[in-house]
Structures are given as structure tokens and as C-alpha cells.
Amino acid sequence: MASLLKRVYTAFNPPIVPKSTSVKPLKFGILGAANIGPLALIVPAKSHPEVVIYAVAARNLAKAQAYAKKHGIEKAYEGYQAMLDDPEVDVVYNALPNALHYEWTMKALLAGKHVLNEKPFSDTAEEAREMFALAEKKGVVLVEAFHYRFHPAAKRAKEIIESGEIGTVKEVSVDLMLSGGSIPEGDIRYEYSLGGGAFMDLGSYVMNSIRYFSSSNPTSVEEASYEAYQPRAATSDYIKNVDRRMEVKLKLGGIKATGRCDLSMPNIFGIIPRFPQIRVLVQGDKGSVDFFNFVLPTVYHSITVKTEGGKKRVEKVYKAKEGKGDEWWTTWRFQLEAVVDHLRGRETDVWITKEDSIANMEWIENVYEKSGLGRRPRPEPVIVSESQPAPVADDPPTQS
Numbered sequence: 001m002a003s004l005l006k007r008v009y010t011a012f013n014p015p016i017v018p019k020s021t022s023v024k025p026l027k028f029g030i031l032g033a034a035n036i037g038p039l040a041l042i043v044p045a046k047s048h049p050e051v052v053i054y055a056v057a058a059r060n061l062a063k064a065q066a067y068a069k070k071h072g073i074e075k076a077y078e079g080y081q082a083m084l085d086d087p088e089v090d091v092v093y094n095a096l097p098n099a100l101h102y103e104w105t106m107k108a109l110l111a112g113k114h115v116l117n118e119k120p121f122s123d124t125a126e127e128a129r130e131m132f133a134l135a136e137k138k139g140v141v142l143v144e145a146f147h148y149r150f151h152p153a154a155k156r157a158k159e160i161i162e163s164g165e166i167g168t169v170k171e172v173s174v175d176l177m178l179s180g181g182s183i184p185e186g187d188i189r190y191e192y193s194l195g196g197g198a199f200m201d202l203g204s205y206v207m208n209s210i211r212y213f214s215s216s217n218p219t220s221v222e223e224a225s226y227e228a229y230q231p232r233a234a235t236s237d238y239i240k241n242v243d244r245r246m247e248v249k250l251k252l253g254g255i256k257a258t259g260r261c262d263l264s265m266p267n268i269f270g271i272i273p274r275f276p277q278i279r280v281l282v283q284g285d286k287g288s289v290d291f292f293n294f295v296l297p298t299v300y301h302s303i304t305v306k307t308e309g310g311k312k313r314v315e316k317v318y319k320a321k322e323g324k325g326d327e328w329w330t331t332w333r334f335q336l337e338a339v340v341d342h343l344r345g346r347e348t349d350v351w352i353t354k355e356d357s358i359a360n361m362e363w364i365e366n367v368y369e370k371s372g373l374g375r376r377p378r379p380e381p382v383i384v385s386e387s388q389p390a391p392v393a394d395d396p397p398t399q400s
């Protein structure tokens with residue numbers, strides 16, 4: 001218990017390291033005075049010698065200034081383009097609502113910035129292809145912030161699965177279901193026009209982890225059923241288009257997968273919140289791997305391995321035996337390390353590839369099609385130049 005408390009305390013109050021004087025630290029700018037900013041980037045940057053959180057942009061100057069003051073950020077911009085026009089910004093963190101990932105990442109790429117783009121990557125796979133094509137054209141790095149993948153526990157769980165210890169993978173099931181009230185009314189996640197929906201938000205992890213831990217892409221969506229979001233002050237649009245919960249059954253060649261996500265599970269008897277369900281279970285023909293809390297492993301996680309003859313062991317990997325990191329490093333801290341290493345041309349053992357992000361969006365789209373809710377709306381295309389529309393990548397993804 002003491003080690004858990006120490007780990008969690010240090011994760012959120014990390015040691016502040018001096019910034020490097022031997023290499024010029026990378027200057028990050030945040031698009032949106034976003035709620036996720038501190039957890040995903042600002043706090044992790046405190047212990048990274050090569051990162052400075054230099055700027056934040058908000059639609060409203062006062063909001064940007066208040067955020068900058070609170071987090072010790074040098075520059076506050078009114079309007080997102082103003083920050084993109086600042087030549088000092090090296091890397092843009094796009095933490096805008098899902099429906100704005102495409103537009104503002106495209107604009108950041110056009111400005112020659114590297115981009116760390118939040119999940120889900122975009123509203124549609126077509127946008128994702130355009131975004132990567134533009135990044136390639138501009139010669140900059142674009143990567144999706146699937147932070148859980150950078151943690152050594154995720155790597156270890158996959159290593160066990162791939163070692164053959166549990167035999168051939170037959171079934172994967174992923175649950176990512178939050179307690180009632182976790183996502184409050186009015187949140188961007190419930191807003192169709194902002195790319196809302198349980199399967200866009202939590203489902204993007206569900207799809208990603210099914211694909212990641214099975215090392216396969218889906219071949220079909222067999223079933224996709226949803227429960228609509230029903231706000232107290234309902235508008236017909238919300239109820240029609242936005243899933244509060246989604247359950248999917250997929251096939252990935254010979255592997256069956258089930259994914260369930262819920263932004264706000266109904267309380268028991270209307271008053272008692274349900275415990276969040278965050279787990280990946282991979283069933284092989286010789287055993288299973290049950291990875292509990294794959295999204296927030298730094299707080300606590302377990303990897304339970306069952307093999308033939310009823311043998312069982314539990315592994316916990318807060319820090320890799322080899323490689324960088326500390327027990328208190330969050331998924332976002334590991335992610336930041338990899339992003340910086342990648343930008344510096346240093347080797348990273350984990351990366352989220354273009355093919356991976358595009359495939360994830362394709363299958364999220366297919367789930368929405370199958371559910372009857374239909375794909376999320378595609379925003380207006382960003383024109384790359386007056387004479388030329390945005391380029392489209394020509395190689396459709398196959399494997400993650």
C-alpha cells in the first residue's frame with residue numbers, strides 16, 4: 001500500500017528536472033486549454049529535460065492566459081492559428097474535441113509543426129489518411145497519443161501472448177466501462193458534431209487494444225449494438241446519434257473478439273455507482289492472459305497468466321527491466337519519452353504507426369456503420385494549397 005501511494009503521489013508530483021543545456025529543448029504548444037493537458041503533457045514534461053511547454057491557445061484569450069498562468073506556460077494565444085504561426089513552437093499537442101483533430105492537425109502540419117494528436121485520431125479514416133499524407137509531404141512527425149501502448153505493462157502482456165505460452169489466440173475481450181456520472185452532461189463526448197460517442201472515445205481504446213493484443217486487424221464486424229445517450233435536457237440529435245454504450249463482436253480471421261465500452265454505466269438501483277471495468281482478456285488454446293487496468297497501469301494493474309494444468313501467476317510491470325523509466329512514470333510520461341526520442345532520431349521500442357492509426361479509424365467507422373448510427377460526420381476538407389486539395393495516402397493499411 002505504501003509503495004502504491006508513493007508511486008501515485010510521485011506520478012502526479014514528479015521531480016522537476018532542469019532543462020537540458022546541451023540540446024535545445026523542444027517547445028510544445030497545446031491546442032485548446034484542454035482538461036487532459038496537465039495529465040497527458042504538462043505534468044510529464046516536468047521530469048523531461050528536453051521538453052518545455054511553451055504555449056497554449058484557446059478560443060478565448062482570458063482562458064488561454066488563465067491556463068498559461070496556472071501551468072507556468074510562457075505564451076498564451078487567442079485563436080489556434082495564432083499559436084501555429086509562432087515559429088518557436090516545435091511540436092503541437094492537439095487536445096481538441098475529436099471532430100477538430102483533422103482540421104487543426106492539418107493546419108499545424110501546414111505550419112511545419114510535428115503533431116502529437118489525441119485519440120481517436122479523427123472522425124473518419126479518410127481524414128486520417130489525409131493527415132498522414134500531409135505529414136509525409138511536410139517531412140514532420142505525426143503520431144496518435146495512444147499512451148497506454150507506451151507503458152511496459154502493455155508491452156509485457158503482449159510479449160507473454162506472443163511467446164506462445166497461452167497457445168494460439170482464440171478470443172479477445174476488452175471492457176472499458178466507466179462508473180455512472182464519470183462523464184458529466186454537456187461533455188464533448190456526448191456531442192455528435194464534436195465527434196462524440198462512447199465508441200469514438202472509449203471504443204477507440206477497445207478497438208486499438210483488440211488489434212494490438214491479437215496482432216491482427218478485424219476482418220468483419222459481426223454485431224454492434226448501442227444504448228443511446230439520453231441527457232436530462234434532451235435534444236433529438238443527441239439521442240439519435242450518440243452512443244453512451246456500445247458492445248461489439250468482431251472477427252479477426254480465426255480470432256473472435258468482444259468489446260464493450262460505456263461512458264457512464266447506470267447506477268445500481270439508480271444510486272450505487274458500479275465499479276469501472278477496465279480489462280483485456282486474451283484466451284488462447286493453452287491458457288489466458290488477463291490484463292487488469294491496461295489504461296491506467298501506473299496506479300495499479302495486474303497481468304494474470306493461466307496456463308495448462310491450472311498453473312497461475314500474476315505479473316506487475318511498473319518499470320521495464322531494461323530501458324528507460326521509473327515505477328512512477330505514467331503512460332503519458334512513457335509516451336512523451338518516446339515522442340521526444342523519435343523526434344531526436346533516437347530508437348524507441350514502441351511507436352504508433354500511420355497504418356495502425358488509420359486501421360483503427362477504419363474499424364471504428366465500420367462499427368458505427370454496423371450499429372446503424374452511421375459514421376461520424378466528416379468536416380470540411382482542409383485545402384493544402386489554393387490549387388491542390390489535401391493529398392490522400394495511397395496505401396491502405398493491412399496490419400497493426
Ligand SMILES: NC(=O)C1=CN([C@@H]2O[C@H](COP(=O)(O)OP(=O)(O)OC[C@H]3O[C@@H](n4cnc5c(N)ncnc54)[C@H](OP(=O)(O)O)[C@@H]3O)[C@@H](O)[C@H]2O)C=CC1
Pocket residue numbers: 031032033034035036037040057058059060063095096097098100118119120145147188194201
Ligand atoms: N490520452 C488521454 O488519456 C485522453 C485523451 N483525451 C482526448 O483529448 C481530447 C480532449 O479531451 P478533453 O481534454 O477531455 O476535452 P475538453 O472538454 O477539455 O476540450 C478540449 C478543448 O476543446 C476546445 N474546444 C474547441 N471547440 C470546442 C467546442 N465547440 N466545444 C467544446 N470545446 C471546444 C476547448 O478549447 P478552448 O480552450 O479553446 O475553449 C477545450 O479546451 C479528446 O480528443 C479526447 O478524446 C481525453 C482524455 C484522456
Ligand SMILES: O=C1OC[C@@H](O)[C@H](O)[C@H]1O
Pocket residue numbers: 183189201202295
Ligand atoms: O483515458 C481516457 O479515459 C476517459 C475517457 O473519457 C478519455 O477520453 C480517455 O482518453
